[in-house]
Amino acid sequence: MDDPVTYYDEHDEAEWDRLTATLHGRLEWEGSVDQLEDGLPESGRVLDVGGGAGRYAVWLAERGYHVTLVDPSAGQRELAREKIAERDLGDGVTIRPGDVRDLDxxxxxxxxxxxxxxxxxxxxDADERATAARELRRVTAPGSPVFASVMGRLHWLVLYLAAGTEHLAHAAELAESGDYDRAFVDRIDYDSAFTETHFFRAAEFEDLLGGVGFDVERLVGLEGLASVLSAGPLRDRTDDLSERQLAGVRRLVDELRDDRTVADMSAHMLAVCRA
Structure with missing residues (x-):
């Protein structure tokens, strides 16, 4: 299991493609953009923390925002520079190394x-997550919006159940802690293709943000019930869905986006906050 920086260095193009290559990724993208369109100011300076290969930075710059993208992965930053240059958006985007726990x-x-x-x-580390949340608030002007999304724990557990492997014996441990780390995969003797991650419950996410002074205005499930389309045979069938079926999936996700239970089950949940 690689650390996050190494993992994203090695998956730069995959991260750029992730939000468009599958229905699951497109739902995450579309749900996030919907919240940005509703909550961003009409203009101004926007910080894109952990902005990776630049999907959101490109979208923001195309709409006239002055964007600063920070990311700890050199591979992701280099790819972001390429994508931004290809679109002649360099004047609108600054790219810098940076870590959410210590924003310069x-x-x-x-x-x-x-x-x-x-x-x-x-x-x-829980204390470092609190530090990171405080940093997001510190660098944002009072009353201004902060959009943060995390990976959901219940969805990850559903993937475990769908896989049906011998690792199901350890699912309760992951349910309790949410920590998918090197110690966990070593205990279950698993060669993980993913990186170290803490998976959140909805209440935990709200407590983290509220605990550092954010006003959490909205918590939404980005993929919602359609999160199950990321797993196994269901994922393989999504390319065969008709336009009518795809529209039905999107209507379902939109209809239940604000349902708290659905947000808690989503692969990604997004909080709209005020600093």
Whole structure:
């Protein structure tokens, strides 16, 4: 199991493609963009923390925002530079190394902050997660929006059940802690293709944000009940869905997006906050 920086260095193109290559990824993207369109100011400086290969930075720059993307992965930052240059958006985007736990910016610098896709999920220590959340609030102007999404624990457990492997014996341990780390995979003797991650419950996520002073306005499930389409045979069938069926999936996800139980079951849950 690689550490997060090594993992994302080695999966740069895959991370760029992740939000468009599958229905599951597109639902995460579409749900996130819906929240950004509703909650971003009309203009201003936006920080994209853990912005990776630049999907959101490109989207923001195309709409006239002044974007600063920070990411600890050199591979992701290099790919982001390429994607931004291809679209002639270099004047609108600054790319810097950075870690969500220690953001090198003055207090109240940004008019909005993004932390999307799970950067907080890759901070395994609970105290460091609180530090990271405080950093997101510190660099964002008072009253300005912060959009943060994390990976959901219940969804990961559903994947365990769907896989039906011998590792089911350890599912309760993951349910209790949420920590999918090197110690866990060593105990179950598993060669993981993913990286170290803390998977969240909805109440835990809200407590983390509220505990550092955020006003959590909304918690939504990005993939919602359609999270199950990321697993096994169901995932393999999504390419065969008709346009009518795809529209039905999207309507279902949209209809239940604000349902708290659905958010807790989603592969990614997104909180819309005020600093």
């Amino acid at each position: 910016f003055d207090r109240d610098t940004f008019d909005a902050t993004l932390c999307l896709g799970g950067p907080l999920s890759h901070v395994l």
